[in-house]
Amino acid sequence: TQHYRITLLSGDGIGPEIMAVAVDVLQVIGKQLDLTFAFQEALMGGAAIDAKGEPLPAETLELCKSSDAVLLAAIGGYKWDSLPRHLRPETGLLGLRAGLGLFANLRPAKILPQLVDASSLKREIVEGVDILVVRELTGGVYFGQPKGIFATETGEKRGVNTMAYTESEIDRIGRVGFETAQKRGKKLCSVDKANVLEVSQLWRDRITALAAEYPDVELSHMYVDNAAMQLVRYPKQFDTIVTSNLFGDILSDAAAMLTGSIGMLPSASLGASGPGVFEPVHGSAPDIAGQDKANPLAQILSAAMMLRYGLHQPTAADRLEQAVLTVLDQGKRTGDIMSDGMTLLGCRAMGDALIQAL
Amino acid sequence: TQHYRITLLSGDGIGPEIMAVAVDVLQVIGKQLDLTFAFQEALMGGAAIDAKGEPLPAETLELCKSSDAVLLAAIGGYKWDSLPRHLRPETGLLGLRAGLGLFANLRPAKILPQLVDASSLKREIVEGVDILVVRELTGGVYFGQPKGIFATETGEKRGVNTMAYTESEIDRIGRVGFETAQKRGKKLCSVDKANVLEVSQLWRDRITALAAEYPDVELSHMYVDNAAMQLVRYPKQFDTIVTSNLFGDILSDAAAMLTGSIGMLPSASLGASGPGVFEPVHGSAPDIAGQDKANPLAQILSAAMMLRYGLHQPTAADRLEQAVLTVLDQGKRTGDIMSDGMTLLGCRAMGDALIQAL
Numbered sequence A, B: 001t002q003h004y005r006i007t008l009l010s011g012d013g014i015g016p017e018i019m020a021v022a023v024d025v026l027q028v029i030g031k032q033l034d035l036t037f038a039f040q041e042a043l044m045g046g047a048a049i050d051a052k053g054e055p056l057p058a059e060t061l062e063l064c065k066s067s068d069a070v071l072l073a074a075i076g077g078y079k080w081d082s083l084p085r086h087l088r089p090e091t092g093l094l095g096l097r098a099g100l101g102l103f104a105n106l107r108p109a110k111i112l113p114q115l116v117d118a119s120s121l122k123r124e125i126v127e128g129v130d131i132l133v134v135r136e137l138t139g140g141v142y143f144g145q146p147k148g149i150f151a152t153e154t155g156e157k158r159g160v161n162t163m164a165y166t167e168s169e170i171d172r173i174g175r176v177g178f179e180t181a182q183k184r185g186k187k188l189c190s191v192d193k194a195n196v197l198e199v200s201q202l203w204r205d206r207i208t209a210l211a212a213e214y215p216d217v218e219l220s221h222m223y224v225d226n227a228a229m230q231l232v233r234y235p236k237q238f239d240t241i242v243t244s245n246l247f248g249d250i251l252s253d254a255a256a257m258l259t260g261s262i263g264m265l266p267s268a269s270l271g272a273s274g275p276g277v278f279e280p281v282h283g284s285a286p287d288i289a290g291q292d293k294a295n296p297l298a299q300i301l302s303a304a305m306m307l308r309y310g311l312h313q314p315t316a317a318d319r320l321e322q323a324v325l326t327v328l329d330q331g332k333r334t335g336d337i338m339s340d341g342m343t344l345l346g347c348r349a350m351g352d353a354l355i356q357a358l
């Protein structure tokens, strides 16, 4: 028996509902494959602000550090949007990334054949799209110093952030990019703004140098503005994309929306060692919270990424992903992905269907 | 008779071909409306690098400053891509923007009914899309200091750029955003990343404060990652967007590509006073240069923006834009926008058709 300690950060809005489904499903797959999970709950985001006065209490970070993997649902909501920056749910998320050293964020945008028509793009453009964005997650303009709002000589305010990368930061995420591409279509597109930014010039130089170590991967470079265009124009040209924190934030969301069903998309955030964090791309959807309407499938697919990348249990991951495809093939849908002739299920019922499929 | 001095920067690739068409068309409309144009050619981009060893010679900038408006075609090409940064065509463009103080960049992304099917998005999603992106053009991470590649204490290199805005820079572009929205659908969406970046927090605070002066404009705020998503999901929700230099670079290109025909899109770059620069969104397309295959319509629509925003001749602008619609209604197309049943024309012939339509 393989034993794992999993920290659950259910967060806000629909978080607790979709997390409950993920836990049930993990228990079932654990029994099937002789894995046991010890789940420990911790507070983060709005829930932590309400209970403890801060979005990432020290004991939450400690619990995460001491576990084998962290499963996160969703954080945030209107309620906390006007608090000062250090008290916002997002600040907790940035603290978690920094605290666990999660420098590599993997964001798949894969069109499922069952849901092609959910896309706002034409079927022939999106059918078969399978992109993985590897986003740097602990550097760049998100964390660069100096930052703040300062007074200038003339007395007016100036807002400042610093977009910076060192060579070793670039190499570290670059390697994840190349290694991820090796396991996929062997095509890596590095996205930067090297025609304008020095930080991007260094990025491009290092990625180009690394390519010598990965002769089986076909490397290309693209400017970020062009990448945003090309994702819309002809997304099938992309296999794996590696890029900086801010560009990855924007492009992974654009890529996600090509699918038309962001209620289906998981993500993984990984460090050099220690536990990774696995979470859906969608938000906490406070408007439908507590109504058993949420789509738990991105949470399930996040649990699958946890099994694959965090716990190195590819068989369990495959089974979970297969179960998701099975319920879709059965025509089962939550409200966000509902279409004519399909069967509408609530969050819980979708979880039961998954367990059935397993 | 109204007399105007226009500096022509034909640049590289297809630049000279499409500029020649624009000049002919402007002469015709000038005769019709009693405007005379004195055109003066100047070197910029790759052409200037080849002839003068620098992408923006001082005499070019002087000539631009002394004119009523600058019409730019397209610059750049593979040939100059590996030169050091200060010798790249793009550096000339940044120098022109800074040198003329062109802080406001207007980038329309409008779907023409004749070309709806060119879009990679479904007809019902893009039909009627009419977005104007107001992009700040002389500040932010494009120009912020410090920037460069520096050695760290440990001896490794660190690439650094500074993303910064002062209150007055934000107010200046914010006003252009509100005033542009007033002349359009009266909806302004300000895009930032205020949940992470201090510079965006200051941006949001100032834009919010300005709103009091424009009670007829409905202001909303959106994070840049969400904006990239929403452009793909449901672009009709946008009317006017105001944003910073880098976000505007990315989002205006994504918005442009929604149309599927970037050979049709113009842009305007304006300062507080002095001449504006008017140019197509597309590049210099070196692969088809000199073959009479280029689409001159974005250049013509750029000339129309010059007439409207630079020379305050709305009647002339209207006529030019109408002529473009007329040739499209006649089924005339260049290769990039060709479809079944239409008549394929070269660059020159498209120019003749426009003159006919006028």
Ligand SMILES: CC(C)[C@H](C(=O)O)[C@@H](O)C(=O)O
Pocket (backbone or CB within 6 Å): A090, A093, A094, A249, B195, B196, B225
């Ligand atoms: C909530 C926010 C801080 C976060 C980010 O910008 O990284 C989110 O957009 C994401 O992509 O995970």
Ligand SMILES: CC(C)[C@H](C(=O)O)[C@@H](O)C(=O)O
Pocket (backbone or CB within 6 Å): A195, A196, A225, B090, B093, B094, B249
């Ligand atoms: C060529 C480049 C410097 C330029 C920019 O980034 O502003 C271009 O992408 C644009 O949008 O005009």
